[in-house]
Amino acid sequence: MNATDLQKIKQRYNIVGNCDKLNRALDVAMQVAPTDLSVLIIGESGVGKEIIPRIIHDNSPRKREKYFAINCGSIPEGTIDSELFGHEKGSFTGAVGESEGYFGVANKGTIFLDEVGELPLATQARLLRVLETGEYIRVGGQKIMKTDVRIVAATNVNMRKAVSEGRFREDLYYRLNTIPIQMPPLRDRAEDILLLFRLFAMQMAEKYNLPKITLADDAKQIMLKYKWPGNVRQLKNITEQMSVLSKEREISAQVLLGFIPQDQESTQLTTLGKQTSGQHSYESERDLLYKILYELRGNVSNLRRELNELKEKFNLNGEAKSIDGTPRSLEQADTHAIVPAIIPTRQQQTVDDEDRMPVVQDAVAEEISEPEKKAEQESLNLENQYRHMLEKALEKNGGNRRKAAQELGISERTLFRRIKQYGLDV
Structure with missing residues (x-):
């Protein structure tokens, strides 16, 4: 031809x-x-x-x-x-x-x-x-x-x-x-790159009534050296972007570099399917999730066991044994006598620290003989222990609530609620 x-x-x-x-x-x-x-x-x-x-x-x-x-x-x-x-x-x-x-x-x-x-x-x-x-x-x-x-x-x-x-x-x-x-490919048509740019720039100027963009000498060199992985389609897209978004009508090298991807891999899609060495697999994430689920399952089992132990202390009719062994209704049960049974150990404490307080020792509710009842009731009164610990922590930290909360292992909001509850003057 x-x-x-x-x-x-x-x-x-x-x-x-x-x-x-x-x-x-x-x-x-x-x-x-x-x-x-x-x-x-x-x-x-x-x-x-x-x-x-x-x-x-x-x-x-x-x-x-x-x-x-x-x-x-x-x-x-x-x-x-x-x-x-x-x-x-x-x-x-x-x-x-x-x-x-x-x-x-x-x-x-x-x-x-x-x-x-x-x-x-x-x-x-x-x-x-x-x-x-x-x-x-x-x-x-x-x-x-x-x-x-x-x-x-x-x-x-x-x-x-x-x-x-x-x-x-x-x-x-x-x-x-x-x-x-x-x-x-466009990279093998170096002599055509600038011709195509002028064509696309003219088309955009005529179509949208815009001033036509041109290339400075340093920008032309970049256009000729670029690999153009997207070929003519990529060149057209970049020309249209600059025609609309660039405030300068003469495109310098600095302006051009803002529109040309510097990393060729950024223009490629992620390959799915068989993974090669070095590619990310989600085995570690799966292992972590399995570990969390396993630990959560153990916590649920512990809570169920604690609940069963608590139920054993009550009759099926809702009666509870008092300290002296006399059956009482659930509403009349001494809360101070049964609270220690439902306080988890340090390993069983949940992440929510809203109701978490430092545990001095693992206490289990048990029947107390009459001569020792008064003394044991005094030591089992957790409210007094909590208040005493709050006072000591606040006094030690000079009334600084944030430091006191950190030392007690609770949030500042929980500390503020306890202070208000006990009427402490800080």
Whole structure:
């Protein structure tokens, strides 16, 4: 194809650039357009692969027929066979009628399968049969259907690697790859980067009635040295961002660096699936959760045991034994005699310190003989002990409530409530 015809193609499809690799791709597309050979377009994401099938269709004998561009990666695996090859009525839930599918509707036309490497293996087998014989069977049907379509496919994955890993059929790969077209990444089109920038800047200025942005010399050098992992699509996005957000119309290197990601990995998605060495696993978090649950289970068991011991001190009719052994009702039970039985040990104390007070010793309620009752009642009066401890802590810390609360192991709010309760003058 001579330079004049090449320039007409670029003008018609708004293609900017003079890169030899780009010109070669356009030349191959024009040569293969009059034939029915399958074409596989290979290139990174964002290089403009979608232009090539449009050029092929518009310059082929099928140009007056239908053209469908299908993104194979965006169709769910469970419905992609129905979308491509159609289905019979009642073949699955929701199939209220018949569907011809893309291959039925696009008969005599062209189908562009973008991201063809994402097709499930079962769908790949159906597609291979269409390429070889032009025949297919609808989902849920038995009748063999015929179609005459031109297939142009595109992918941004390493197809040879996908074949070796068993993710793509080798026979289908060679059927699609009859005519390969390689689209160059933007980093290999250094002479086209500034041309594309000027095109996108002009489009934004005309579309939104904005002053056109330009690049300073130092910014141009950065544009040429940047790797552009997102290719032409990334360049267009950054140009549009600067056109709208930058207050300066002449973009300096400093301003440009504010819009270009400095870490290439920031433009990539996280890889899911098999984890390699160095990647984060959540084993430590799981172990920690298991440990917490195990300890919580133990605390619940301890509380249940304490509750059962407490219940044993009461009759089923709600009567409690007094210190002298005389049964009394629960309302008449001496709280000072039973409180020590429900105070947990230091290891069993919960995290909530609202009602937590330092435990001087582990006390268990038990019957006390008559001669010792008066003395023991005096020592078991926890209220007096708590008040005495509060007074000592406040006196030791010069009335500083925060320090006193820390020493007692309670919160300041709890300390303030106790001071108010006991009427202490601080």
